[in-house]
Amino acid sequence: MMRSISSGLIGWLGGLFLFLSTAQGAPLNQALTTLHQPVPGGVAIVEINTKPTKGAAPEVRFLEKRVLTTRDDAGRSFAIVGIPLSTKPGVHHITLSTGSVKSTLSFEVRDKTYREQRITLKTNKHVHLSDEDLARYKREATLQDNAYQQFSPTHPSNLILDRPVDAPLSSPFGLKRYFNGEARAPHSGLDFAAPTGTPIKAPAAGTVILTGDFFFNGKTVFVDHGQGMISMFCHLSVIGVSEGQKLERGQVLGKVGATGRVTGAHLHWNVSLNDARVDPAIFIGMFSP
Ligand SMILES: [Zn+2]
Incomplete structure (x- = not known):
């Protein structure tokens, strides 16, 4: 019984350590967390591929306009999408194109009241x-x-x-x-x-x-x-x-x-x-x- 509790604790601590060291070792992810404010007039960070890849990031567009993309230390790519102030809260889409292959990804815009x-x-x-x-x-x-x-x-x-x-x-x-x-x-x-x-x-x-x-x-x-x-x-x-x-x-x-x-x-x-x-x-x- 003791053994399973302590190994569970060690496992939990190990997971916590891994989480902290990942967070500390990836300042870009901290920046992206800061930037992710998906409201009208804000910014949505949308991960655009889940597998680390060395290939070129796809071309991303929102409302037909080219979108800034970036990549973290682990090789994951993200779109940094500017949300016009006139955008209605709800689900919106970016389009991705790699060569002739097109796809869409959705993200949610929350409401915000401006004074x-x-x-x-x-x-x-x-x-x-x-x-x-x-x-x-x-x-x-x-x-x-x-x-x-x-x-x-x-x-x-x-x-x-x-x-x-x-x-x-x-x-x-x-x-x-x-x-x-x-x-x-x-x-x-x-x-x-x-x-x-x-x-x-x-x-x-x-x-x-x-x-x-x-x-x-x-x-x-x-x-x-x-x-x-x-x-x-x-x-x-x-x-x-x-x-x-x-x-x-x-x-x-x-x-x-x-x-x-x-x-x-x-x-x-x-x-x-x-x-x-x-x-x-x-x-x-x-x-x-
Ligand atoms: Zn002013």
Whole structure:
């Protein structure tokens, strides 16, 4: 009797040790656990093969857009799927293709309730647009839409991102916003309460794919981190980089400011996966469900 209890205990301890050592030996899996927040505006981690394989990972798409994939130390592959804020809770599918062979995998999106925010702007310039401003906005929207649709083959240098500024978080992602009492698009990024002039650092390595001084976003930098993971930094006082420039993780790309549609100086940071704007707080381990 004693023997079976102690061997059971040893077996249990051995299993626990194996679990802990696997967890400690696989930082990528910890990153994926952090990133798995399957809500509208969140991220779903979907394992795309169960057997370790040396072959190329299949091409994965969600809503027809290419999806970031990664592989852990044990050779298991995962899709890191950006879930648009407009997605309905329930079962959704990604498609996998390897050559001409196609298959689908399902994943579940949970519900999440986002708060409302009422913002008062001093003028209505950014609420009721003149014809001229509307035409300008449309031109700029096309440039920015194109930037978000980039898919370069490089794997991101890091999936858990560094904070671009050392400052407290202010407006969270997903707020349903009313400007001077009128409903507008929900907040597509995360704000940091940083004063004008604060240096902004690249949260991962990447390439500058777009810079500009835009109607809503002010002075803006887009960074392609690879495989459809794109950062956008807005309302800058100074853009310190140029299109085509390669950035190392942590390299300064500009300074915080108050350009565009703002009530004061702050950094607005968007993170996009497969052309879906997702909550940047997920990538810095600050997500609140
Ligand atoms: Zn913002």
